[in-house]
Amino acid sequence: MQPLLELRKVTKEFPGVRALDSVDLHVDRREVVGLIGENGAGKSTLVKILAGIHRIDSGSMLFDGSPASFRSPRDAFNHGLTMVFQEQSIIPTLTVAENIFLGREQEFLRFGVIDKRAMNAAAEVELAKVHLDCNPATKCASLDFAARQMVEIAKALSLDGRIDSDIVILLDEPTSVLERQEIDLLFEIIKELKAKASIIFISHRLDEVLQVSDRVYVLRDGAVVHETASTEATITGLHEHMVGRQLDHEYYRENKQRELFGESVLSVRNLTIEGEFRNLSFDLAEGQILGIAGVVGSGRESFARCLGGLLPPSNGEILVDGKPVRLNQPHQAVLAGFGFVPSERKSEGIVTGLSVSENMTLAAGDRFSRFGFIKFEQERTECQRWIDRLRIRTPSTKTPMQSLSGGNQQKVVLSKWQIFGSKVAVLDHPTRGIDVGAKEDVYELIREMADQGVAIILLGDTLEEVIGLSNSILVLKDGEVSAKFQAPVGAKPDQIELISKMV
Amino acid sequence: MTEKQKELLRNLVPIFTLLALVLGIAAFEPGFLKPANLVTVTADTMTLFLMASGATFVIMLGSIDLSIQAIASMTSCILAALLPMFGGTALLIALAGGATAGVLSGLVVNYFRIPSFVATLAIGGIMTSVAFWASNERSIYISDEDKSTWLNWATGTSVGIDHEVVVGLVVLATLSAILSLTRFGRLVRAVGSQERAVVASGINVNRIKFFAFVISGLMAGLAGIVMAARLGSGSPTLASEFLLPAIACIIVGGTAITGGVGSIWKTFVGALIIAVVRIGMTFVGITVLAQQIVFGLVLVIAVAMTIDRTKVSVVK
Numbered sequence: 001m002q003p004l005l006e007l008r009k010v011t012k013e014f015p016g017v018r019a020l021d022s023v024d025l026h027v028d029r030r031e032v033v034g035l036i037g038e039n040g041a042g043k044s045t046l047v048k049i050l051a052g053i054h055r056i057d058s059g060s061m062l063f064d065g066s067p068a069s070f071r072s073p074r075d076a077f078n079h080g081l082t083m084v085f086q087e088q089s090i091i092p093t094l095t096v097a098e099n100i101f102l103g104r105e106q107e108f109l110r111f112g113v114i115d116k117r118a119m120n121a122a123a124e125v126e127l128a129k130v131h132l133d134c135n136p137a138t139k140c141a142s143l144d145f146a147a148r149q150m151v152e153i154a155k156a157l158s159l160d161g162r163i164d165s166d167i168v169i170l171l172d173e174p175t176s177v178l179e180r181q182e183i184d185l186l187f188e189i190i191k192e193l194k195a196k197a198s199i200i201f202i203s204h205r206l207d208e209v210l211q212v213s214d215r216v217y218v219l220r221d222g223a224v225v226h227e228t229a230s231t232e233a234t235i236t237g238l239h240e241h242m243v244g245r246q247l248d249h250e251y252y253r254e255n256k257q258r259e260l261f262g263e264s265v266l267s268v269r270n271l272t273i274e275g276e277f278r279n280l281s282f283d284l285a286e287g288q289i290l291g292i293a294g295v296v297g298s299g300r301e302s303f304a305r306c307l308g309g310l311l312p313p314s315n316g317e318i319l320v321d322g323k324p325v326r327l328n329q330p331h332q333a334v335l336a337g338f339g340f341v342p343s344e345r346k347s348e349g350i351v352t353g354l355s356v357s358e359n360m361t362l363a364a365g366d367r368f369s370r371f372g373f374i375k376f377e378q379e380r381t382e383c384q385r386w387i388d389r390l391r392i393r394t395p396s397t398k399t400p401m402q403s404l405s406g407g408n409q410q411k412v413v414l415s416k417w418q419i420f421g422s423k424v425a426v427l428d429h430p431t432r433g434i435d436v437g438a439k440e441d442v443y444e445l446i447r448e449m450a451d452q453g454v455a456i457i458l459l460g461d462t463l464e465e466v467i468g469l470s471n472s473i474l475v476l477k478d479g480e481v482s483a484k485f486q487a488p489v490g491a492k493p494d495q496i497e498l499i500s501k502m503v
Numbered sequence: 504m505t506e507k508q509k510e511l512l513r514n515l516v517p518i519f520t521l522l523a524l525v526l527g528i529a530a531f532e533p534g535f536l537k538p539a540n541l542v543t544v545t546a547d548t549m550t551l552f553l554m555a556s557g558a559t560f561v562i563m564l565g566s567i568d569l570s571i572q573a574i575a576s577m578t579s580c581i582l583a584a585l586l587p588m589f590g591g592t593a594l595l596i597a598l599a600g601g602a603t604a605g606v607l608s609g610l611v612v613n614y615f616r617i618p619s620f621v622a623t624l625a626i627g628g629i630m631t632s633v634a635f636w637a638s639n640e641r642s643i644y645i646s647d648e649d650k651s652t653w654l655n656w657a658t659g660t661s662v663g664i665d666h667e668v669v670v671g672l673v674v675l676a677t678l679s680a681i682l683s684l685t686r687f688g689r690l691v692r693a694v695g696s697q698e699r700a701v702v703a704s705g706i707n708v709n710r711i712k713f714f715a716f717v718i719s720g721l722m723a724g725l726a727g728i729v730m731a732a733r734l735g736s737g738s739p740t741l742a743s744e745f746l747l748p749a750i751a752c753i754i755v756g757g758t759a760i761t762g763g764v765g766s767i768w769k770t771f772v773g774a775l776i777i778a779v780v781r782i783g784m785t786f787v788g789i790t791v792l793a794q795q796i797v798f799g800l801v802l803v804i805a806v807a808m809t810i811d812r813t814k815v816s817v818v819k
Contacts, residue, residue, distance in 0.1 A: 308703060309705070310702075310703065329707075330702050330703055330704070330705050330706075331705040331706065331707050333705065334704070334705025335705070340703060342703055347697065347699050347700065348699045348700050348703045349700060349703070350697070350700055351693045351696050351697040351700045351701060352696055352697055353692060353693070353695070353696025353697065353763035353764065354689070354692065354693055354696060358689060358693070362693065362700075362701070362704045362706070363704045363705050363706075365686050365689075365690075365706075366686075368686075369685070369686045372685045372686055372687060373684050373685055373686075374684060374685065374686055374689065416704065
């Protein structure tokens with residue numbers, strides 16, 4: 001049978017890089033195709049070509065058997081290719097229904113005016129498809145992040161039934177901001193959709209890809225290096241194809257996990273932010289790693305931001321080395337000894353316009369200047385030492401930050417707090433959106449930091465990561481601690497135990 | 504083309520533009536290339552450069568200062584009004600007046616958290632009123648005696664070089680050093696590039712912004728003093744036509760209006776470009792009244808060329 005979507009020898013070059021190198025790929029009708037690859041493997045370029053944002057240099061794209069070249073995402077949509085992007089395209093000031101039908105209001109025009117009732121009714125139908133129970137007339141700003149993601153998916157699905165041809169739905173990292181429960185729901189939805197649509201599923205979580213796809217393509221350095229039926233694939237096998245080498249040591253470096261800790265560094269007493277979390281209390285010692293688990297809306301993100309000085313607490317006490325500290329401003333948090341690694345690396349973690357070394361010494365600048373003048377040589381030497389130690393791939397200390405890959409950027413962010421000498425590292429999704437190889441380097445670094453006596457608070461990208469790395473785990477549910485787990489090597493709690501306390 | 508080559512090109516375009524314009528005029532009027540004439544042209548440009556030099560810091564933050572022409576006019580009035588009474592101290596009072604205007608802009612931006620274009624527009628209005636009040640709503644003549652005693656550093660000549668050029672080069676060197684060698688300068692660039700990340704790194708961003716506005720006010724004040732010295736009078740409307748060219752020369756030099764990218768020497772080159780364009784227009788026969796049209800167009804084109812589109816995905 002003729003595939004619904006087919007790419008033949010597609011090549012795309014950007015100045016200096018061949019982003020896609022003669023890629024052959026096809027998607028059959030009613031098939032779920034998984035697409036995996038490290039960052040920089042060419043996934044996003046492929047997505048952008050399908051979406052009509054980039055044009056192909058050579059090769060061809062066929063949709064429903066006939067050559068296709070989409071001029072814009074709207075054009076792709078009208079042809080039957082719809083997508084859910086990693087970054088949300090929901091407009092917070094519009095209602096759920098208005099977002100779903102953005103740009104297609106003419107369907108609901110009556111005497112030149114939008115028939116809101118009809119639009120809301122149609123939106124109800126779309127929302128039912130994603131099992132999202134909300135009023136289509138509510139403003140998206142009042143929805144939580146996960147619900148917005150569901151609206152995003154509903155928006156993409158609204159194509160179904162509106163055009164004659166079969167449709168392809170492209171899901172680009174749809175699960176990265178969702179928690180387990182919502183992911184399960186999404187997979188249910190995908191199964192239902194399969195009855196009428198083809199799906200391309202992109203994710204860096206290999207287990208999810210295997211769970212949901214019929215067939216998997218592995219991209220590396222712009223080329224398809226492996227194609228397999230999901231039933232014949234294993235996570236380790238796919239992983240090796242992705243990174244092009246074998247996993248040589250234990251993923252979460254559990255052999256390096258400390259079990260004995262130093263002095264107590266941090267005491268949190270009844271910490272509260274109204275509407276976010278209540279009465280959080282715990283102690284943390286030098287070299288100890290505390291994982292925080294919880295679904296979106298459990299208050300864990302706000303807690304991390306609170307320790308970073310970005311969300312002032314409304315109540316409670318924080319003591320560092322036994323002395324109470326105030327965290328109303330980020331600079332107070334930094335001086336108190338907190339080093340916050342934000343989940344949004346590109347907007348809060350790095351300063352794109354600065355060089356690698358300038359980013360590294362951003363927090364510790366006082367140490368590298370005298371009477372306000374920068375001590376360039378000392379700065380360069382120290383930064384080069386960290387670059388070597390963390391295996392940061394950069395041509396020099398002066399390289400602009402934006403030309404580094406995500407993983408290397410994240411290492412720079414981590415080194416910033418190491419150079420400053422933070423006592424407590426608050427890591428909010430430190431491995432979000434970075435490739436597998438870089439993840440391992442980050443895990444290695446986290447272990448090293450613990451060895452040096454840094455107390456670490458970790459919000460993991462996956463539950464597996466939290467369990468693998470932490471000494472103990474706090475589970476948050478609706479803003480309160482619902483459980484505490486010890487996680488020594490060999491006696492780690494399993495995911496099911498944690499999940500049961502999360503929901 | 505690599506990023507480095509692009510960067511190099513971005514740096515060279517303004518310089519080649521300047522050379523092309525100079526040679527273009529020289530083709531009509533070979534005398535233009537005489538060293539003495541080039542020095543004079545540079546001297547004439549320095550008040551514009553001084554005004555734009557401090558504002559470069561503000562623009563590099565991604566903010567803007569729309570009060571510089573009002574500040575310059577105000578300090579010209581303060582200087583002219585107070586010279587007969589206080590002598591050299593009047594210079595310091597005028598400079599302090601410029602710095603104070605910057606302080607006010609900085610405070611308004613930081614504590615009321617309103618965009619700089621509104622804050623500096625408002626402060627500029629206030630400064631204009633101060634100028635009218637200080638000058639009794641008219642021009643104030645500076646006596647030749649006061650001028651030669653107190654303002655020779657700005658308008659005199661040594662070994663054939665106009666002092667304006669010396670003042671301009673000293674400011675160029677000092678501000679360049681601040682921007683590229685100090686932590687403050689680096690943080691100005693950082694804030695303009697990615698403010699949220701700078702905040703999350705524990706930097707007091709308000710302090711950086713505050714001092715950028717103070718430098719801008721101080722330099723606009725200095726520009727007002729030099730203008731008054733050259734013209735021999737202070738007036739509340741002395742610099743009113745200078746805002747557009749001043750912003751234009753910052754951008755034409757290659758500093759991005761979106762912040763994060765720029766330098767003082769770029770503004771210096773930009774100021775010379777604007778000056779040469781102005782002279783060129785006179786050659787071609789464009790009346791002074793229509794010259795703002797050209798500056799407006801130049802500004803639009805320069806902004807379009809230097810703007811960082813990744814930061815401005817939506818235009819409002």
